[in-house]
Amino acid sequence: MRALRLDRGYDQATLGDLADVSVTSIKNLENGRGSSLRTVIRILRALEATAWLDTLAPTPTVSPIDLLRSAEATPRRRVSRPRSDD
Template sequence: MAVVNLTPEEMEAALGDKLKALRLSRNLDQQTLAERAGVSVRALRSLESGQGSTLKTLVAVLRALGRQDWLNTIAPVATINPLALTREAQPRQRASRTRRAPSAG
């Protein structure tokens, strides 16, 4: 099932399933992960079950699992555009003119 076709509730559940699978693959119980993340077991349980959570809980759990890099897929770190450097990084003031095709004749 494609992510774009999921409801917000289905997306929360899928994210919770992924976090739970990651926790289990690291052989951690909920109590241990909750302690490492600095969140309550109840908050972790809600996150893993897709029943709603806070962004703070999600970030804390990702950090405790060593997967805060997942957040970069949401908002990648900006990269430098080499062309912007050659133009002294000034914003464009207008669009370029369209070029006419050479006349045949």
């Protein structure tokens, strides 16, 4: 976030005004102390960097239906311990 902000030429106060968030929220986010998702989205919109959000939910490469079908085709196997002769 800091690099994006600096690339756009904004100081933290200006970005805070554009994103309608506090400077403290921006400082916390840039220093890795976390923030709410709402704050992150507001800042990314202000920085015109919403494409970054696509990395949060990548396109699925495995179909859940295919996984279910392959599980049905494989017989269940069980493991058992040998019984002791007490």
